[in-house]
Amino acid sequence: MTAIRVDDRATWDTFIDESPSGLLFHKWDYLHLTAKHTKSTLLPYAVYHGDEPICVFPLFCRRIHGINAVFSPPPLTVIPHLGCVMSRKFGEFKQSKKESLLGMAAKSIREEILDLSPNYLSIAFVPEFNDIRHYLWDRCDARVRYTYTINLERSLEEIWSNLHYKLRNKLKKAAKAGLRLEKSGDVSTLYRLISDRYRDPSLDIPPIKRDYLEDLVHAYPDRIGIYSLYDAQDETVAVVAAHEYKRFLLWMGTPRIETVHAGNEYLQWLLIERAQAEGYRTFENMGANNPDLVFFKSRFNPDLTMYFEIEKKDALGTVSEWAYLTFFKKLMTAADRV
Amino acid sequence: MQSRDSRLQTPDDGEGREGYRVSPAAGALRAPPWLRQSLSIYLRLQEVEPGRSVPAGRRNNSLAVEIVADREIWDSFIDAGPSGLLFHKWDFLTITQRHTGYAFLPYGIYKGEELVAVCPLFCRQANGISVVLSPPPMQAVIPYLGVVMGREYATAKQSKKESMLQLMADGIGEAVRDLAPNYLSMTFAPGFHDIRPFIWDGYLTRINYSYAIDLAPPLETLWGNLNAKLRTSLRRFEKDGYYLEEGDSLTRFYETVRQRFSHPEMDIPMITRDYFEDIFHAYPDHAHVYHLYDRDGDLKGVGTTLEYRRYILWVGGPKINGTSANEYLQWCLLRDAKAKGFSEFENTGANNPNLNMHKAKYNPDLAIFFEVSRKDGVGRVAEWAYSNIVNRPLIKRRVVPYIR
Numbered sequence: 001m002t003a004i005r006v007d008d009r010a011t012w013d014t015f016i017d018e019s020p021s022g023l024l025f026h027k028w029d030y031l032h033l034t035a036k037h038t039k040s041t042l043l044p045y046a047v048y049h050g051d052e053p054i055c056v057f058p059l060f061c062r063r064i065h066g067i068n069a070v071f072s073p074p075p076l077t078v079i080p081h082l083g084c085v086m087s088r089k090f091g092e093f094k095q096s097k098k099e100s101l102l103g104m105a106a107k108s109i110r111e112e113i114l115d116l117s118p119n120y121l122s123i124a125f126v127p128e129f130n131d132i133r134h135y136l137w138d139r140c141d142a143r144v145r146y147t148y149t150i151n152l153e154r155s156l157e158e159i160w161s162n163l164h165y166k167l168r169n170k171l172k173k174a175a176k177a178g179l180r181l182e183k184s185g186d187v188s189t190l191y192r193l194i195s196d197r198y199r200d201p202s203l204d205i206p207p208i209k210r211d212y213l214e215d216l217v218h219a220y221p222d223r224i225g226i227y228s229l230y231d232a233q234d235e236t237v238a239v240v241a242a243h244e245y246k247r248f249l250l251w252m253g254t255p256r257i258e259t260v261h262a263g264n265e266y267l268q269w270l271l272i273e274r275a276q277a278e279g280y281r282t283f284e285n286m287g288a289n290n291p292d293l294v295f296f297k298s299r300f301n302p303d304l305t306m307y308f309e310i311e312k313k314d315a316l317g318t319v320s321e322w323a324y325l326t327f328f329k330k331l332m333t334a335a336d337r338v
Numbered sequence: 339m340q341s342r343d344s345r346l347q348t349p350d351d352g353e354g355r356e357g358y359r360v361s362p363a364a365g366a367l368r369a370p371p372w373l374r375q376s377l378s379i380y381l382r383l384q385e386v387e388p389g390r391s392v393p394a395g396r397r398n399n400s401l402a403v404e405i406v407a408d409r410e411i412w413d414s415f416i417d418a419g420p421s422g423l424l425f426h427k428w429d430f431l432t433i434t435q436r437h438t439g440y441a442f443l444p445y446g447i448y449k450g451e452e453l454v455a456v457c458p459l460f461c462r463q464a465n466g467i468s469v470v471l472s473p474p475p476m477q478a479v480i481p482y483l484g485v486v487m488g489r490e491y492a493t494a495k496q497s498k499k500e501s502m503l504q505l506m507a508d509g510i511g512e513a514v515r516d517l518a519p520n521y522l523s524m525t526f527a528p529g530f531h532d533i534r535p536f537i538w539d540g541y542l543t544r545i546n547y548s549y550a551i552d553l554a555p556p557l558e559t560l561w562g563n564l565n566a567k568l569r570t571s572l573r574r575f576e577k578d579g580y581y582l583e584e585g586d587s588l589t590r591f592y593e594t595v596r597q598r599f600s601h602p603e604m605d606i607p608m609i610t611r612d613y614f615e616d617i618f619h620a621y622p623d624h625a626h627v628y629h630l631y632d633r634d635g636d637l638k639g640v641g642t643t644l645e646y647r648r649y650i651l652w653v654g655g656p657k658i659n660g661t662s663a664n665e666y667l668q669w670c671l672l673r674d675a676k677a678k679g680f681s682e683f684e685n686t687g688a689n690n691p692n693l694n695m696h697k698a699k700y701n702p703d704l705a706i707f708f709e710v711s712r713k714d715g716v717g718r719v720a721e722w723a724y725s726n727i728v729n730r731p732l733i734k735r736r737v738v739p740y741i742r
Contacts, residue, residue, distance in 0.1 A: 088535065090364065094563060094565060094701045095698045095700075095701045095703070095704075096695065096698040096699045096701065097703055098697060098698075099694060099698045100695070130704060130706065131547075131704055132545070133547060133691075133694070134690070136545065137429070137691050142544075142545050143543060144531075144533070144537075144543060144545060146532070146534060148496075162495065164495065164497050269651045277436075288534070289534070291538050294500060294534075295497075295500075298496045298497040298499075298500050299497050300496075301495045301496045301497065302496055303496070304371075304496065304531070304532055306531060306706070
């Protein structure tokens with residue numbers, strides 16, 4: 001079993017389209033735009049078992065001030081999970097076959113990574129990829145992370161009745177206020193609200209670059225939607241960006257806008273309704289790792305879904321990570337470079 | 339719902355065994371010396387008076403963490419919820435206390451009058467280092483322990499679940515603050531996945547795996563799901579007349595395992611036989627030992643199970659005479675679990691790269707469980723010393739009294 005660099009967009013995207021766990025983040029153009037805006041090199045590997053690809057694994061590498069870093073995804077890209085995507089056929093195998101293929105795939109990728117001699121390695125896997133034992137046995141550090149998902153394969157009435165009763169009351173009130181939902185590809189309001197909020201130094205979170213966001217929306221106009229909620233006076237009440245590919249992913253939201261309406265709650269409910277009507281099976285709402293957000297998000301009675309991150313660093317990688325978190329990120333944010 | 343009013347009425351394990359004893363009615367307090375002060379403070383805080391265990395002023399408080407010193411209350415809680423295991427039962431814990439020398443602290447977390455979670459902690463202070471563990475170090479004989487949430491948790495909506503979890507974590511945090519350990523580690527059972535309150539509180543986390551087989555499908559499906567080579571091997575044992583019998587003594591199990599584990603190439607210390615004897619004596623309906631014989635009646639395999647809520651393939655024997663009869667033993671036990679109506683068969687060992695390929699042949703699902711830990715500088719040094727010095731088999735046998 002060998003890892004081969006893929007250079008054909010159609011082969012890659014077909015694999016992602018057919019796989020159960022591939023996300024929009026994994027698509028060819030998305031990865032290349034991410035490489036361009038993070039100034040990293042994309043290494044789109046496929047691992048073959050015979051003639052058949054059993055997984056694809058996008059890696060990004062970047063040399064920063066003498067430090068070799070390998071990521072999937074790169075930092076500051078608002079990509080929650082990336083890493084490998086297993087084929088549809090893999091899911092049908094028995095556990096023993098799965099484990100032997102996973103072992104061989106991990107070995108192939110490890111050899112490629114070793115060739116890159118990284119001081120720092122970081123991978124965040126998709127929620128469906130839960131067997132990270134080969135990375136643990138390879139002495140990587142691992143963390144569990146969480147996201148919220150709502151199963152849409154139920155009637156809307158059932159989803160509604162599962163909401164927290166206080167949330168239902170808010171939504172009923174908002175429904176009577178004549179709020180209007182619009183979908184567009186215009187990122188200006190979303191970007192302005194996000195960057196205003198994240199400019200708060202206490203948050204320590206730089207916003208996504210505007211050019212990057214615009215390129216992504218331009219590349220995937222049917223898959224990335226900017227949803228805005230307006231009141232009767234055409235004032236913006238809430239704005240979010242969503243990925244609409246396999247699952248409906250509530251991707252980036254703005255902080256609460258000071259209005260009399262429960263804008264964020266109502267917008268989220270309208271999107272749940274929309275996703276369910278359009279036949280999506282899962283609605284994902286990121287934010288379960290943030291203790292400031294979970295109180296709001298858990299009121300939709302989502303399921304808690306785990307995903308895993310692994311990390312490995314040598315002494316140089318450890319120092320550079322510390323320096324990055326302590327100085328570089330703050331300087332870059334202050335200079336509006338990220 | 340468990341009431342707090344009676345929680346201190348039965349102070350020990352019901353059999354007068356050693357350990358601490360909290361008897362508010364008599365005002366008696368027996369505890370390991372280092373723990374006496376904590377318990378004494380605890381009782382003062384509770385303002386326990388004879389005949390009244392809960393100060394009226396605290397009954398409506400949203401959070402209270404207290405020692406549940408009543409075996410019946412503890413075991414009823416474990417029996418009532420969906421996630422408690424035999425490891426969490428009172429006698430299992432008190433037996434473990436007795437053999438390990440760790441003090442067992444059966445914490446209950448209450449919301450008002452309602453017991454919402456329990457967490458058995460084991461504490462020890464030696465050479466100025468205070469350690470709090472759940473489970474205590476038992477050579478993987480207790481693979482996980484930690485928190486058990488109440489019955490209501492499983493069916494609650496997510497927002498309610500999260501508030502219950504936060505309450506539990508706050509309660510444990512309060513207990514841990516009083517104990518002030520240098521090293522704290524809790525390993526939760528598979529299924530307890532939401533450890534965010536601990537992550538947010540700065541705990542380190544570790545990810546572990548186990549194997550679980552869903553026994554809901556018919557036996558034919560379970561058989562069909564096995565690896566093809568394994569099925570061929572199992573047919574051979576069946577044809578050769580191998581048969582399973584439940585044993586009434588631990589002698590052959592213990593000797594087989596001890597002899598094999600003491601071989602120089604393995605050199606794995608064993609928990610003392612007395613420990614297993616006590617567990618089997620305490621739980622004759624739930625802890626079992628099985629022997630696999632060939633047609634001539636020669637022993638070919640041996641294993642133990644814990645049969646409570648889920649069927650756990652517990653401590654297994656090594657290969658006897660180099661045969662792969664253990665594969666057949668495991669299939670026989672899987673059939674036994676199915677016949678007895680268990681919904682899940684658990685086979686620990688998925689963390690071990692030397693075992694996983696063998697165990698995966700039964701087509702199990704992966705089950706994930708988490709360890710959370712925190713340590714100060716002293717705890718880090720103690721952890722290093724334990725891992726690099728004490729954990730060597732030769733030294734471990736000399737310094738750990740419950741290991742041979």
